[in-house]
Amino acid sequence: MTLMTIIDDTALHQSKKKSQKLEKLWQDVEKKQTRNQRYQAKLDDFYEEFKPLIESKEHVVCKATATWIRHLLTFVPRKTIKGNQRETLYHWIQEELTILEANPFNPISTTELREHFTSLLIDYQSSMPKLDVSVDELEALREDLFAMFGQYLPLSDEELIDMIHQPERFQAYMQDMMSQDIHSDSENEYEDDFEWDGPDWDMNDDFSFGNDESELPMDSSLFEDRAMTKLYRQLANQLHPDKEQDPEKKALKKDLMQLLSQAKKDKDALSLLMMAQEHLPEYKLTADDDMLKRIEGALHSKIALLNQEHQFMQHGNDIKSEIWRRFGGGSKASRAKTLEQYGALLIVESEALYAKINSLTTVQALRKQLSQRAHQRQLNDMMGFEMFEDFLD
Template identity: 50%
Template sequence: MTTVILSSLTTTQSTKTKKSKLNQLWSDVEKKRQRNQRYQAKLDDFYHYFKTSTEEQEQEVCFATEKWIHHLFSFIPRKTIKGAQREALYDWIQEELAILEANPFNTVNTTELRDTFTEALMADSSNQPETDSITDEELGHFREEMSMMLGHDLDLSDEELLEMVKEPQKFHDYLQELIAEKMEDEHSEGEDDIDWGADDFFSEGNGQANVDSSHNESSKAFFSDKQITKLYRQLAKQLHPDREMDEVKKSEKSILMQQLSQTKKEKDVIALLLMAQQYLPNHEMVMDKDMIERLQATLKEKIRQLNIEHQELQYGNDLKSVIWQKFGGGSKAAREKELRQYRDTLLRETKALFEKCQEIKTVKQLQLHLKDRANASRFEAQLLRMDPSELFGFDDDWF
């Protein structure tokens, strides 16, 4: 059994195998922490540069898209747009709305846009058959129109749908509920989901989850160790802002107390020890065999977590990582060239959207575009139904 002070925990060299292993693990933790901090700083800096140089052009595209969507809205009441062309119009509006909603720099109120879309559809007499004499076929057609608009099947019985046809406000309320649910789901996914981009990211498959659970339980148990509990209390006493008279230092300690509280919440023994090394360097701990083994296991877990964090920084689907993946490669000059080309593309898209608003003024002009879109959708549907041998002209002699 050995008593050590925290300041020497990561630096003391020993010929004992377990102590040397402990020193190496501490060193690996610190190296990987610094690596992740450098990578995060790189992402932060590039994201700030992207916003400064390119956000304005992103928002201009969004404003132009909003105007184009309103322009398409104006054609919904036109009764000469029928059948596949009307479906193509709805699909076009949905496509533009989805593009606008997906842009992280968008400042346009897309909820209001969707409300306007819904109101335009409800006001469209072609979507509102006479309710007193509506047939099953007409109700089915109305269901198809609404399903196409939403992008998925309506979860409504014929009786419920007929009631909403008779009372449009009920259908409007139903659509608002669907939109709210969709926004909530997307927000939840954005916070909680990590797309690693590969199903076999962890080579051990389901077994890795069991290892993770085991490590987490080990870390939680270690955090409850009497020595760790004592260390936490002494740190809390040392860093508590109420014990500080100087206002600047009081503010600094408030931040440190938040960090300390976070270590307790996450049961992060390593973060706690690192804070203690800085603010209680002379604190003594009894390092018996059991303590050393438990500390080694916790350090290994920390290294694993830091490696996962690094993978997430590199290949994650958060905005900063995605922007770096798309534009951050190569030299500084290459990155600037890539961003300059991207800004030029955004400017061209903005110009093209405003030009379409000016050029497509009549139903006849719009119908030419709707016909092309309807034909393209029909061709794609045919391709999906075709056998691959028919698509590529294979016959039995090829096999």
């Protein structure tokens, strides 16, 4: 379809050049939409191919990692692990927890592991002689907590000393902090599901598109025109699923209404016009020169947005993009071979973790590992500082 099929020709009969320009932009939008849809389909298809072959093996590695973390936690109460080595142990546990949580296929809840870590830390501190707590001891405890949580806790010296002497208060404080973090993360998730059968839907609601002050992904001047308000209502009336008796058509219209709702949320007038092409065959948009300028601006904005979406699909950090970049190259046969090799590597990795658990059974063996890790961290820090100095020079 073409843009000109829904624009009243009377506004364009004296400007053939302008109509050709708009038509070219419209075709570019359709071309880039098709490109993005095909690329997304490629990501989706490969993910569905990847998941049954690799997911179970990723679960094996995650379970082995969780067992390894629990094994490291058994050394936290050992009082012969002190100073820098204790800090290294905490850092090691925190690192392993972060690795586990970063795995997109992780089936293990780390809440229990983190709570156990907190409890062991509190028990260790409470086992210390309840004498006056020195400044150095407080500083050491703060560093221990920083190594564990990745941030300094907002506790005064008096509060920290009080909690050292009353571990149950410290435990309650830690649990409260963790629950606040979880609640904060959940609030950031997308929860704006579109419900069509609820009591809030009113096709006669006299809303104004211009009242939404959310950040706009594209130029909204066309969307805010009263003609778009009218078009939205026409589409909502035509596509409302409650007016459809056939179950299949009802389900289809529900999907279309969700697309319509998303277009309103995104202030995407072009999506309304595209839906009008398909579902309102008699629709005509009366467009004066000002309207044509706004259509042109919206087309340019839409093209830019589609290019951004394509860049994100190619270089984004979502799981499907990452899987495709890592394993999607080459022919289908080479991809299958790569996935097979990766699956075998995951099994080897899990077996290596269990071997470490079986070999690292004494404090002496662990302290040797901690010394090596602390030395390696020191070397890494020195190399990073030298690179920074070279950069300044």
